[in-house]
Amino acid sequence: MQVFKEKEAARRWMFQQRCAVDAIGLVPTMGALHEGHLSLVRRSVRRCQATAASIFVNPTQFAPDEDLARYPRTLESDLEMLAGCGVDAVFVPDTEEMYSSGFSTYVQPPKVALRLEGKHRPDHFRGVTTVVAKLFHVLPCTHAFFGHKDYQQACVLEHMNRELDFGVDIEVCPTVRDADGLALSxxxxxxxxxxxxxxxxxxxxxxxxxxxxxxxxxxxxxxxxxxxxxxxxxxxxxxxxxxxxxxxxxxxxxxxxxxxxxxxxxxxxxxxxxxxxxxxxxxxxxx
Missing domain, CATH: 3.30.1300.10 (Pantoate-beta-alanine ligase, C-terminal domain)
Known part of the structure; x- marks a missing residue:
């Protein structure tokens, strides 16, 4: 499994895969992986001939009073789990790599983002659409996998993908729960x-x-x-x-x-x- 910290190296690898295989999957994550994430990875590995994942705690989707600073970061164990699932490459940029000095270009979320999470976390989906759009450009996949637990997020990204013509096949996979029913998070x-x-x-x-x-x-x-x-x-x-x-x-x-x-x-x-x-x-x- 290859690990990339720089956008250009990750992009070159993805283009090489696009020339060699018909289907390459992407599983975007913020790390602190659990079985829910791994179910997406396994689906991609089954569905696609190559699979990439990303690990990036995206600051633009957190409000100032939210848990960005304490969000769990478990990179070493995350990489071990991804390798064990058969992931071919992982993109692990730092904030400066994803958002250059003076960054000011954002993706306006679609209408489906306005209610629910959009009401209670007003800039959250602007951060989500922006970082996923960037990931789709850095890691030009044919398929991307998201979880049903973040249902509104999945809807927002499906609308963005369709309306901005990214052409990615987005698959929303079932929520994974503990035996007592609690959704994994x-x-x-x-x-x-x-x-x-x-x-x-x-x-x-x-x-x-x-x-x-x-x-x-x-x-x-x-x-x-x-x-x-x-x-x-x-x-x-x-x-x-x-x-x-x-x-x-x-x-x-x-x-x-x-x-x-x-x-x-x-x-x-x-x-x-x-x-x-x-x-x-x-x-x-x-x-």
Missing amino acids: SRNRYLSGDQRSRALSLIRALRQAAERYQNGERSTAALERGMRAVLQAGGINRIDYATVVDADNLTSHSTVPEQPIALIAAHLGGTRLIDNLRLDTDSLATA
Whole structure:
């Protein structure tokens, strides 16, 4: 496995691969890897003849009061895990390599970014679209793999990819969960034992919404009230949103849309967690 710190070296390697193989996958990450990330890597290795990953804690997607400084950085173990999964190359730039002095060019996120995370983290998706656009240029892949847990992010990147004609085949892979249902996240390591137990109220709230939907409930407000009640009873400190929206465009309607997805963002102490569940599939059996 090759490790590149400079953009030009990484780009040269990717162009060499593009000349040699039909499909080359990219798995962008911020490191602190867990089984959720590795599931994306394994999917790329199965799907593509070559796979690259990136590890970069992107400062432009963090607000000043967020956890950029303490975001977990575990590069050595990350590289070992990626090599074990069959990754061919990893791009590990520092901030100065990705954002030169005086950097001022950003990608305006699409409309689907405005609600939910866009409301609570106003500049977050501008940072996400900018860094992924840069990665698509530095690492010109044919396929890119993202996780369903960051559902709105995946929607934003799919829209950006389509509307700006990157031509990348984006695949959104299923959320990976612990045996008790907690969605895997690099930020889970912030949680104390008690907080981790309380964090399970997210999946309980989502499963309750799915069960009520599958039993015939079609009032968006009723499903949202039910989710909030479960979260509050479970000891969640603060709820940014617990909502049911259209899975395609993330718009909200008084009656549950035909393709409904429930999304939650909530705080436990200083840790912010997100999770989601499609309500119109066999989510109770798989989540």
